[in-house]
Amino acid sequence: MTTPAVVPVVTRAGSLDETTLQSGECVRRSGVSPQNSPATKIWFGRVSNGPGHRSPPHHHEECETGGYVLKGHGRIYFGADYAEFVDLFEGDFVFVPPFMPHVEVNMSTTDELVWLTCRTPDNLVTNLPDVPDTALEGFRRA
Template identity: 55%
Template sequence: MDRLRFDLSPTRILAAEITADTGQSAGAIRVAGVHRGVGASAIWLGKVSNEPAYRSVPHHHAEAETAGYVFKGRARIYFGEGYRDYYDLEEGDFVHVPPWMPHIECNRSADAELVWMTARTPDNLVVNLDDVDLPPSEYTT
């Protein structure tokens, strides 16, 4: 009982207060809701979207551990040597991306937006890597 803190309160972040002033990768748009700028010390929570038939450039999140939830749309995440491995994800699916793992996030739809809810610890670290040839015809259906 001695760990309870009644002198604290949660931080409310309104939709009008979310910011795109966070790490980005071409082809993906990240907006931050919970982050260090609002008082979080060890978690980042935000929304990531890819326009129809778009993909992120290859990237990793340094020491950040990442959890993603496909809120809307159909995704593909490439990983592994030469980005030859991939998982397809549908609305309601989750994915865990380990620290330092290079990957590419794709929107498999040619006409609908892809929206992820993403959490990272300790923060939204984004390290963009050299791009690879991966045309939309490889991942859109």
């Protein structure tokens, strides 16, 4: 009996999967995930927000989430009434704990925000009731 070959699985740039769970105007496309590879315990993809766009409040269930900003100025609102926030810039990493409600925004009204996100075990998204833009200190749409 022969053992099946173990080989890397490549997802090409133009083949990212868009059937993953989404939240509002944040567009998630997976490169390594159960949707397009044999992966069973990781979701790794590209997340983007157009200028002045944001996600609705959401959390990622039991997932641990790591993010890396490739391009732009992002902000994550969290805490009571989403009154707290952290700013992220190109080259910054962020860890978002499981079940933490948050809102992801692009603080620029002219440039796209792009980050890489890694989540275990999968891209679980639970959308929560929305809040008005005015509740998010400093945020404005394009």
